Amino acid sequence: MRCRNPIMDYRDKPGNEGVWGNAMTLSNQLPTRRNEAWKWTDVSRSVAEGIRGISVAAPVQIFVPEGVTVTRVEANNAANDSSLYALATEHAGQTYAIDVPAGFLSEHPVQIEGLTHGHAQISLSLGKGARLQLVEHYDGQAGAFVNSHLNVKLAEYAVLDRVIVQTDTETTVRVATTYVTAWANSELMQHTLAFGGQLSRLETRLAGMGKAVKATINGAYLLDGKRHCDMTSYIDLACPDGLIRQSVKGVTADKSRGVFQGKFHVRRPAQHTDAEMRHDAIMLSDTSEIRSKPELEIYADDVACAHGNTIGALDESALFYMRQRGIPLAQARALLTEAFLASVFDTLEDEVMRESLLDKLRGWLA
Numbered sequence: 001m002r003c004r005n006p007i008m009d010y011r012d013k014p015g016n017e018g019v020w021g022n023a024m025t026l027s028n029q030l031p032t033r034r035n036e037a038w039k040w041t042d043v044s045r046s047v048a049e050g051i052r053g054i055s056v057a058a059p060v061q062i063f064v065p066e067g068v069t070v071t072r073v074e075a076n077n078a079a080n081d082s083s084l085y086a087l088a089t090e091h092a093g094q095t096y097a098i099d100v101p102a103g104f105l106s107e108h109p110v111q112i113e114g115l116t117h118g119h120a121q122i123s124l125s126l127g128k129g130a131r132l133q134l135v136e137h138y139d140g141q142a143g144a145f146v147n148s149h150l151n152v153k154l155a156e157y158a159v160l161d162r163v164i165v166q167t168d169t170e171t172t173v174r175v176a177t178t179y180v181t182a183w184a185n186s187e188l189m190q191h192t193l194a195f196g197g198q199l200s201r202l203e204t205r206l207a208g209m210g211k212a213v214k215a216t217i218n219g220a221y222l223l224d225g226k227r228h229c230d231m232t233s234y235i236d237l238a239c240p241d242g243l244i245r246q247s248v249k250g251v252t253a254d255k256s257r258g259v260f261q262g263k264f265h266v267r268r269p270a271q272h273t274d275a276e277m278r279h280d281a282i283m284l285s286d287t288s289e290i291r292s293k294p295e296l297e298i299y300a301d302d303v304a305c306a307h308g309n310t311i312g313a314l315d316e317s318a319l320f321y322m323r324q325r326g327i328p329l330a331q332a333r334a335l336l337t338e339a340f341l342a343s344v345f346d347t348l349e350d351e352v353m354r355e356s357l358l359d360k361l362r363g364w365l366a
Contacts (some may be wrong), residue, residue: 029083034091037311040291043084046173046199050133052144057093058263060120064098065108067158068132073097075121084213088149092119098145102155103129115176117144121152126158126186133161140172140197149322150178154186163353168197169227177203184210184239191241191348192219193357194323195364196227196256203230205212208237208270217246218344223256223288231260237270244275251337252281252288263295264305271300277307283341284333313346334365 031038072094088107098110104127105363112122115138116282119215126132137290146168154160160180169172174197194202204213221229233249250258260279281290294307314336322332341361348354 008232012168012260015211029087031083036260037232040198040201040257041201041228043173043175043199043201044056046363047145048141050143051173052141052232053119054145055088055091056118057091058146058148059116060096060112060119060122061094061114062098062122063283065102065106065110067101067106068110069099071097071099073123079232084114084177088119088121088147088179090119093123095121098122099122100130100132101128102129104130104132106132108129109135110204114137115146115148115270116141117146120247122148123153124160126155126160128155128239129157129299129366130155131159134163135232135353136162136164138164138166138168138174140168140174142169142171143276144172146172146174146176146276148176150176152178152180154180154182156184157186159184160189161349162188162195162347163350163357164190164192164202165346166192166194166196166200166202166356167199167360168195170198170227171195172200174200175203178205180204180206182213182215184205185212185213186210187209189216189347189349190218191345191357192231193218193360194221194229194231196223196229197223198226198229199228201230201232203232203234205234206236208235208239208242211239212241212243213237213239214243215245216347217244218246218347220341220361221248221250221258222341222361223258224253224364225275226255230261232259232261234263234265235275236267237273237275238267239269241270242270242272242273242275243274245347246277248279249344250279250281250290251341252290254270255285255287257270257291259291262294262307263297264299264307266296266298266305273302273303273305275303275305276310280310280340282312282337284314284337298334315316334362336350337365338362
């Protein structure tokens with residue numbers, strides 16, 4: 001039997017005075033292009049007068065299976081080099097703390113929804129040997145600013161299977177940042193499907209603090225109109241025998257803008273690390289843009305690390321071959337694009353979830 005316990009907190013009821021906060025009060029604290037890590041994703045410039053949620057807490061909905069608890073705790077005021085983290089600490093109120101006990105196993109996921117505007121802080125802690133699926137749906141309101149921070153702690157032998165679906169409107173500005181601390185023999189499996197917004201940045205920062213940490217961080221972005229999507233990751237390994245696989249694929253059309261920034265930081269003690277990173281993208285129009293910056297920073301001398309990056313167009317010979325066999329041009333393009341993107345979800349073990357993501361992908365291509 002499924003047990004869903006909603007934990008909800010709507011701090012900004014429609015109709016209240018000052019419900020959305022002052023749009024420009026905090027804009028000068030937001031990242032700009034002067035910050036190297038944000039040079040292609042200028043949040044400050046995207047926060048226009050009248051944007052919703054700049055100085056209020058976000059509504060959050062969390063659904064958990066039986067055995068998982070959710071509580072409200074005081075916000076973590078620990079030092080952090082992110083101005084957005086500081087803003088979330090200031091405006092989000094208390095932190096939603098999700099606790100998964102040691103050895104936990106359930107066929108039902110934890111689900112995080114809401115986050116339509118405003119700031120939120122959420123923490124997720126998996127005990128030793130726990131295994132959990134986490135599903136997050138980002139569907140922001142039109143003309144809204146959303147800034148969420150998720151702090152994840154994986155104890156020894158814990159496994160987190162995380163799925164993110166981002167379907168914001170074309171006028172939503174969203175920054176979703178995740179910090180993962182992974183201890184010995186823990187594993188993160190992450191799959192993201194993003195459709196961008198006025199500006200969106202989905203960032204994952206993983207610290208491998210124990211030996212034999214495993215991580216699969218895959219994603220796909222599909223952008224049209226003037227949408228913008230930034231997928232950024234930073235993998236910091238401090239212990240030996242890590243195994244990291246990352247594959248991000250994207251498609252841009254019209255005047256959209258895709259950004260990929262990935263970095264593997266392999267410290268001296270992290271010997272025998274095996275890490276691979278790939279970013280591949282297709283531009284369906286000459287007016288779209290793709291910016292890519294894969295990086296390796298390696299101080300260990302017994303590792304196997306590699307990165308790759310390709311940007312191009314659909315294969316004209318394959319299109320010609322399909323049209324010669326009676327397949328209309330639009331359908332041929334859709335089939336080739338789906339085949340290109342679908343592979344990033346091959347590592348998703350949940351077949352129902354994988355098919356759901358592919359259905360959303362096909363809907364965009366239709």
